[in-house]
Amino acid sequence: MSVDRTPGTGLALRDLSIGYPARRSGLRRTGTDRVLAEQLTATALPARLTALLGPNGSGKSTLLRTVCGLQPALAGRTEIEGRDVADTPPARLATSVAVVLTERVDPGFLSVREIVALGRTPHLGVSARMTADDHAVVQWALEVTGTAALAGRLGGELSDGQRQRVMTARALAQQPRLLILDEPTSFLDVPSRVELLDLLARLAREQDLAVLVSTHELELALRLADEVWLLPGDGRLVTGPPGLVAGEIGAAFDRGRLRFDADSLQFTIAGDK
Numbered sequence: 001m002s003v004d005r006t007p008g009t010g011l012a013l014r015d016l017s018i019g020y021p022a023r024r025s026g027l028r029r030t031g032t033d034r035v036l037a038e039q040l041t042a043t044a045l046p047a048r049l050t051a052l053l054g055p056n057g058s059g060k061s062t063l064l065r066t067v068c069g070l071q072p073a074l075a076g077r078t079e080i081e082g083r084d085v086a087d088t089p090p091a092r093l094a095t096s097v098a099v100v101l102t103e104r105v106d107p108g109f110l111s112v113r114e115i116v117a118l119g120r121t122p123h124l125g126v127s128a129r130m131t132a133d134d135h136a137v138v139q140w141a142l143e144v145t146g147t148a149a150l151a152g153r154l155g156g157e158l159s160d161g162q163r164q165r166v167m168t169a170r171a172l173a174q175q176p177r178l179l180i181l182d183e184p185t186s187f188l189d190v191p192s193r194v195e196l197l198d199l200l201a202r203l204a205r206e207q208d209l210a211v212l213v214s215t216h217e218l219e220l221a222l223r224l225a226d227e228v229w230l231l232p233g234d235g236r237l238v239t240g241p242p243g244l245v246a247g248e249i250g251a252a253f254d255r256g257r258l259r260f261d262a263d264s265l266q267f268t269i270a271g272d273k
């Protein structure tokens with residue numbers, strides 16, 4: 001299913017600083033701002049899969065929440081499709097950005113089809129009625145994510161992996177220009193991880209969609225992504241094609257006997273034959 005639309009510009013970070021402001025007690029600040037990364041400048045372009053990598057606690061979720069306006073930036077700004085996120089009303093943002101975060105959503109007694117149909121909400125007119133086109137988009141999203149067979153099941157009866165696919169389907173049903181996913185592979189079995197990242201890479205190209213996905217699947221991401229954003233945990237964001245960023249991965253992830261080999265894009269255990 002393709003959408004007729006003008007070329008997009010994706011996501012741009014402009015001198016963005018992310019982190020957590022100092023706590024306040026009344027008018028008094030207690031402590032200092034906790035800055036995770038500063039003055040970040042980067043773009044996630046349409047038709048590209050951008051993989052956000054970094055060790056635990058480096059700030060991946062914080063960055064994703066900040067770029068889509070769910071958390072304030074400490075400084076700088078984010079533009080989505082050329083519009084400053086901080087100045088864009090949420091209803092307008094919802095027509096161009098879909099977000100799948102790690103927070104567990106309770107789908108209650110809605111069926112999988114109804115959950116996926118929620119993705120159409122920003123596009124419905126004042127009557128809030130789904131048209132035949134809306135239903136077709138929902139069916140397409142179910143099919144491409146391999147969840148069509150689950151359409152009649154209750155959301156509350158899904159496994160973690162199935163729920164993750166359904167939330168991805170809901171995000172696709174939103175037909176965004178920018179799709180942001182925080183660790184969408186975390187509950188999936190190995191073949192499903194490959195399948196999902198491969199699907200995201202394909203959808204990015206076919207739908208002219210900018211996809212920004214955080215993952216701990218380093219080797220897979222380096223093979224499938226067009227662009228890598230690496231948060232090494234030292235306040236920087238290193239960006240570039242996988243081959244160029246691979247050298248930095250070692251410095252960010254090597255520990256103990258574990259070594260990342262930038263040529264084979266794989267981890268090895270030093271001393272093992």
Ligand SMILES: Nc1ncnc2c1ncn2[C@@H]1O[C@H](COP(=O)(O)OP(=O)(O)OP(=O)(O)O)[C@@H](O)[C@H]1O
Nearest residue numbers: 020034036054055056057058059060061062063231
């Ligand atoms: N609400 C908060 N207030 C203060 N600090 C926070 C808050 N949420 C997260 N942090 C801290 O910010 C840092 C980055 O956390 P974040 O969840 O963004 O990392 P991450 O790269 O997504 O980690 P992981 O790979 O483990 O999911 C961590 O040190 C975390 O403890």
